[in-house]
């Protein structure tokens with residue numbers, strides 16, 4: 001087992017104290033397990049008592065008592081028989097016996113004791129309970145025993161702990177800030193997206209405002225791709241099973257895909273044979289049965305386009321790009337708004353290259369990812385070179401191709417001028433990759449852009465080009481997606497900007513607020529001028545006081561408000577109130593105002609003042 005850091009020890013010890021407190025208050029509770037997590041700890045309990053916020057407070061108070069008692073954590077080494085006896089003496093047979101059975105025979109069995117509380121545990125802990133200086137219980141969630149939905153659902157209490165009070169306070173503030181920025185709430189308020197149970201879990205409906213953001217992002221990336229010599233293609237969302245058998249996606253990654261779609265004839269035939277589901281699966285696995293698959297990746301389609309013509313070394317590089325929608329099966333418990341979904345659109349592309357072009361093209365891809373991040377003000381990120389785990393058998397292809405691909409990526413990343421780390425076992429099944437892990441404004445990390453080098457799919461699909469020597473050669477492929485997925489990326493952007501998008505992305509860029517109904521016709525004329533310049537504009541026609549109109553526009557996070565009063569209208573002027581660019585504020589000619597906002601949009605300027613009022 002990996003050794004626990006001092007912080008993990010504090011967190012894990014807090015879990016013991018939590019369980020001890022629960023047992024003091026509710027002695028009939030059955031305990032399962034309580035490991036530390038990335039941001040705190042949890043413990044799973046089986047009890048009829050509902051852990052409401054009030055109950056959590058009681059438990060917290062009891063934990064504080066236990067901490068004050070300054071109980072030592074004692075390690076007790078026992079035989080399997082003694083372990084069973086302790087478990088039964090403490091009345092914890094229901095889950096702990098099973099957990100005991102998980103411990104292999106050759107391993108030492110230990111309990112840890114603090115005060116009257118014993119827990120089956122390998123360690124490690126702080127020396128005394130008083131070493132827990134700052135903790136907080138956060139929330140309760142249902143969790144199935146061993147993560148299996150056929151087992152009983154337990155109550156999981158989440159908490160966090162830190163080595164100092166200040167760190168805890170900072171963390172709790174970040175949690176609050178994250179709640180405020182939650183893309184699911186902002187997405188609803190701003191009319192960006194909707195997820196409908198009738199349509200299906202994890203399938204995102206982009207509403208008109210969200211669609212605008214997505215289109216702007218797609219336009220942005222497309223214009224960069226054109227500069228870099230990419231060609232756009234469109235391909236279908238489903239393809240024959242044989243295609244994905246060739247690529248290796250089927251049957252090996254079945255658990256992360258929607259099940260295959262079978263033809264009516266095949267189903268009828270199977271029904272006549274009185275088939276069982278095992279027998280169906282075997283037939284599918286062996287390739288004796290045809291059907292279609294919702295594509296889990298776009299690559300096989302793009303490879304088929306490459307293969308549709310004879311290619312010469314002079315044609316390369318060929319770069320095929322598509323906003324390609326793919327489908328992956330995620331457990332329903334894993335789904336989350338736009339950031340964990342079952343259907344998503346990658347800003348995907350596949351580059352088909354000669355080996356001598358590889359280095360240059362990897363760098364082009366990395367440059368594109370960097371450009372995207374800088375335009376969106378995501379200046380903090382780290383880079384991970386994800387390599388294969390040489391001891392695993394989940395990868396396709398031979399060592400030679402892998403070695404070349406890994407060497408090429410490592411060489412390219414050295415030119416990037418950022419810190420990077422190498423991680424074994426994180427590669428895709430067909431090749432190594434470079435991943436960008438971005439930090440958002442509140443310090444959370446998101447894995448976004450990826451660039452992958454692949455010697456394997458060209459081999460599996462047997463693609464080639466004719467070289468200068470007039471012989472067939474195998475091209476190398478790059479798979480890359482700067483945003484990763486449009487859904488996830490938009491979810492992140494919503495939280496990153498807390499809904500206060502830069503003007504070029506804002507669904508509504510300008511709102512015109514006439515002071516009264518008489519000014520409506522001037523407001524309309526002004527709106528037409530904005531529209532002519534392709535600025536997204538609307539008029540607040542409600543007969544409300546100006547103050548109310550301003551508040552509404554502010555709540556809806558409109559970047560620019562144009563206020564029209566009588567005096568301004570008479571002089572053909574407008575008054576600007578801007579949240580994205582306070583330098584614009586004041587009275588100016590309509591024409592001037594349009595020009596300045598146009599510049600802001602064209603240069604994709606970031607909001608000058610960040611979101612302290614959100």
Ligand SMILES: [Zn+2]
Nearest residue numbers: 112121122123
């Ligand atoms: Zn422990």
Ligand SMILES: [Zn+2]
Nearest residue numbers: 297298299479
């Ligand atoms: Zn691909």
